[in-house]
Amino acid sequence: MRYLAIGELARRVGLRASALRYYESLGLLPGARREGGRRMWPATAERRVALIRMARRAGFTLAEIRGLLDPDTTTGASRQWRALATRKLPELDTAIEELRLLRAAVADCLECGCMNFASCGLLSGASDGDHQGPGRG
Template structure:
């Protein structure tokens, strides 16, 4: 199994090497081996980084992701992941509602057509 150096991992994932080193420092990635003074990772790191990115996009914090990844090798991981995801859903629902309100406000502003911050009736009602 060929090891991937930090530059290759960064290139394949679109992450900066400094981000990879940070993830390693906070425990999201395993400590990399050193070959000729360069960090090298097993190919499985790509899947782990895909999971980190997916959970970040879903709104999980790095701390939450770290807690999940730390428990990944222990019994009950699926149950813990389910509990974490179920706690996250209401938060995501709140964010979706906020974004829908923002989208409506922008659409209303465009529909108004006045394009004047000084005289717009929509702005005087807030």
């Protein structure tokens, strides 16, 4: 089995070595073996870190992720993952909608072009009819 030094694993996954040590301390990564005082993880740790990062970006807590990765719960991990993911989907849908609205607001500001933040009707909540940007009145 191929092993990666902490620096190499950190480079491959785009994290600092301190983040990997933190994940290890939380039990998200299995304890690294030591070679010459350096932490060494099996190459499969790269995939595990990718899963951790995906789950974090999706809003899962570190405790939830640890529960999913716990070797003592591997038989129930599939059911546990399904339950967590089912609960997480509505939160992700809400975040997507919020981002869609934010994107629309930024696009409206670009279209307006007034760049007068003190009196911009888009930023003060005024209706489009009250807005005095170029081409708006």
